[in-house]
Structures are given as structure tokens and as C-alpha cells.
Amino acid sequence: MKASDETLVLHCKRKFRLRKKHLFFLFLYIGISFFVKIHAQEIILSLKAEKPIAEGLKDSLLRKSTFKDVTSLQIETDTIFQTLQRLGYIESELLELQKINDSNYTANFFFGRRYRNIRVYYSKEDFTSKNLQRISSEIEGEFFILPFESIPSSLRKLTAIRNQVGNAFARVRLSGIEKDGEGNLSASLIVDNGNVRTIDSIIVKGYEKFPRSFLKYYAGVRKGKIFNQKKLVAQNENLNSLGFATSLKPPEALFRKDSTTVYFYLEKQNNNLFDGIIGFATNEETQKLEFNGYLNLELNNNLNYGEQLLLNYKADGQEQVNFRVRATLPYLFATPFGLSAELKIFKRDSTFVTTEQQIRTTYQINPTSNVYVGYKTYDSSNLLDQAIAGNAVEDFTSRFFLAGASFLKPQNKRLFPVKTYVLLDTGFGTRERDSISENQVRIETVAHNIFNLNYKNSIFIQNTTSILFSENYLINELFRFGGINSIRGFNENSIDASLFSVLNTEYRYQFNEGVYIHSIIDLGYFENEILSIKQKLYSAGLGLGLQTKAGIFKFNVANGNTEGQDFSFSNTKIHISISSRF
Structure with missing residues (x-):
């Protein structure tokens, strides 16, 4: 064979091999495309039973009707069977999963009777x-x-x-x-039932120096109590209302074979409060140094005992001076007994000064309720150089035995931590003046509640009532009310009364956790036996509350009027307060 012929043969063989390779890849592509097309085709499932299936029932059973493969279709038929059982078709069974063609299957069920x-x-x-x-x-x-x-x-x-x-x-x-x-x-x-579990030990994580008496008495968590997870969560929420501690997460329990340990996760919070402006000047008439302004200092739990020291001072430089200091020691010697002592001094211009001292012993019945007994004294002095006709201000001394009770229900809200509060305070004693002794009874009540309509809307209602029972009265022993903490729209402690009752109402709208606005509608009634006055009071206005970095800022504008008095813009009062925590 010639060289040219050999070359031609080799060329033909090479060309044939290339064509064969191209045909192989062509058939491979067609096969893969056909396989993918078959498997990409959706499978449709339909239901069939021994009786017609209502459309509503079919929709609840067959949540989806198309599937990507037979495996997912079989899982759905098992789910349908379980749903039938839950609906009361306890006799139901899957008779057959029938293949109609490559893309259609029918599930044949026997439903049987439905038991409702x-x-x-x-x-x-x-x-x-x-x-x-x-x-x-x-x-x-x-x-x-x-x-x-x-x-x-x-x-x-x-x-x-x-x-x-x-x-x-x-x-x-x-x-x-x-x-x-x-x-x-x-x-x-x-x-x-398993084994009944009781709390065998309690461990606090995060705030190891947390005063344990608050766990036992304030929250109600005690060793030996039956373990109740839901109740523990509620008790943990109560701890948030203390102010000096906050919960990081819900409590957890560790169950061992013969013991149960409960873990609380708490963090210490700074809960001291300061608010005040103090000024001083020289009185032009007396040439004495006079202070004015106000100071509100509250020290809480600095010794990790839950103790409180409260100091209030308020003076306008001329008419009134208020001074108050109180110390509270809760849960003495890890018992439900607590002790508090208080001193108050009130001075009205150059008319009189009254000093009030009291000591109380408190017993906590349960986490929300307390009762107490105590002893209170009043010493008042007439500062007038000479007697003024018709001015019932005299020196006197009063001694009272106290008894009372309180109920407090907290809620987990930073701006409004107390949902319900009720206080009943009674005092039975005598007043002595000019060597004359006279029996007296003092009763004071406070009750308020927050009605939470939803997260943003709530209604606040509070009533404060105080009554002094006596044969006759002195101005310097009467109750004093008016101002931001009683009836708004009136000057602070500007109203003297032997009996008064004030109803405070607010509709609150909370924008978020740090801002809210509220309405002010206050109603009051008081009696002054010395002046033979019985008077109704009204006030209305608006208020704003802000949680700032410095503390909670409150701004109230209210107009106060007495019954029968025409509206006057000059009766409008602005009340501002800020509580700064440190």
C-alpha cells in the first residue's frame, strides 16, 4: 500500500472516531435531559374514601396536593392519617396508595364513623x-x-x-x-405522678450578696416548698419591683435523684435617688440666713440588707418649711419583722412649728400583705409673740398608738412598678394642752389601682382619705394637703382640713417604655371644723412623663378651682419633679 493510501485510511479512521465520540455525548445529553425532566415533574395526590369527602374536611386534610417525589408524598399520607385520628375518625385506615400514572397517585382511605x-x-x-x-x-x-x-x-x-x-x-x-x-x-x-419535688436549696447567680430574706418573705421562695415552675416565674417577676435588683432570665431548676436546686439569675441595680435645688439668702428683716428650695434623697440597699434611708427637705423661704427623715430596716434577724423610725418637722411662717416622731414594727403576712403597730408623738409650739383673736393655734402634745395594714401588688413595668396599693393607718391617743387631756382618733387610708387596658393604654385611680375625730380642733394639728402628691392645681400643703378625701384619676397613653402622657382629673372634698367650712375641689389638666438618663421627669399642668368659683387661668399650677437614680 502506498503512503498516500495509508494516510487516507488513517484520516478516515480518525474522522470516524470523532464522529462516534460526538454521537456518544449527544445520546448522553439526551438521556440526562430525559431523566431530569422525569424527576422534575411534580406528583399530584388525590384523596378517596368510602363516602364523598366534604370540601372543608378535604382542605384540612390535604394541606398540599403536589410533591417533588414519592417519599414526600408518602409522608403526607401518614400525616393525613394522624389528622383523621385527632379529628375523631379513630376507625380510619389507609387502604391503598394507588399509582394512576407517573404523575398521579390516589390515597384510598377508610374513614369510618367520626366520634366528636x-x-x-x-x-x-x-x-x-x-x-x-x-x-x-x-x-x-x-x-x-x-x-x-x-x-x-x-x-x-x-x-x-x-x-x-x-x-x-x-x-x-x-x-x-x-x-x-x-x-x-x-x-x-x-x-x-412521679416523685413530688420540693425545693431543697436556692442559689443566686450574679448578685451573690442579694439579701436572702427578700427571697423568703418578699418573693415567697422558701426551702421545703413544693416545686412549682409557673409560681417561681411569677415570684421572680416580683423581685424586679424591688428596684435594687433585676432578673436577668427566668429561674431554672436542677433535678437530682434526691434533691431539687433552684437557680435565680439576678443583677444588682443602683437604686439611690436624688432630686433637689437648694438656695439661701439673708432675710432683710431678721438678718438671718434662710434656706429655700427642696431636697429629696433616698438611699436604698447600699449595705446589701435592703435598708432604706429617706431625707426630704422643702422650703419656699418664707411661708413653709418641711423636713422629714426616715430609716427602715426590713426582715430583722432574717425574720418577717421589720423596724422603721421617722421624724417630721413642719413650720408655717412665724405661726407654729410641729414636730412628729414615730416608730413602727412591721410583720409581713405574705409577699403582698403587711401589718404593723407603732407609737407616734406630736409636739407643736405657737410661735406668735401675742395671741390673735380667732387664731386657733396653741401649744399641744399628742401621743398615739398606731395599728395598720397594707397590701401591695407589683407589676413588671419600669415606669409604673406598683399595680395595686392599699393602706389603712389608724391612731388612738390623747392630746394635752393647758393641762387638759382629750381623746382623739386619726384614720388615714390610701388605695390605688392601675387598670391595664392593653400595652399602651391604662387608667390610674387613687383615693386618699384622712379623718381626725376630736371634741375641738387646733389649726396646727389639722391635716395639710394640696400639690403634686395630693390634689394637683393647688399650692403645696395649702389647705388645712379636719377631714379630706381626694380622688385622683389619670388616663395614660404610653408611647414606649420611656415616654407617656396622661390626663389629670382630680376631685376633692374637705371639712375644716375650726372655720366651719365644707368645700368641694376640682382640678383638670395634662401631664407628661419621661425616662431620661438623669431619671424620671414629670411635668404636670393643672387648673384647680373650688365649688362655685368661675374658671380662672391664674389658678393654673405647674408641677415639675425629677427622680434621679444613682
């Missing part, structure tokens, strides 16, 4: 009728009736009830589901 209710027999040792009212409206002597669909949620609620009484690992289930001759379902309620 079930009669559950229970033991009264496990649950009371009151417990069962949370899940059923039909309760008989030995059984109660449940809607079949509510069985899972009802069992969860009953389990939670058992958990709350110390059975932390309790489980509640139905057993022996049967049909009676009339086609009704019945079952027995089985309670696996």
Missing part, C-alpha cells in the same frame, strides 16, 4: 372539679366529657396542673379507649 366527644373517667384524688372546669363544661360525678379534637391540649393543661403541685415529671394520658353499645367513646384518665 369522649367520656373520660377520672379519680377525684388526682383532680378537683375546679381543675377540670379549665378543660370541660360537662362534669359529672365520675367522668367529664371532652371534645375529641381537644384531647391533646386538655392533657397538656392537666399535666401542667400536676406540675404546679410539685409533680415536676408528672404525665397525664388516656387509657383503655372503648366504644359502648350505643356507639359512644369512653376512656380512663391515668396520672403518672
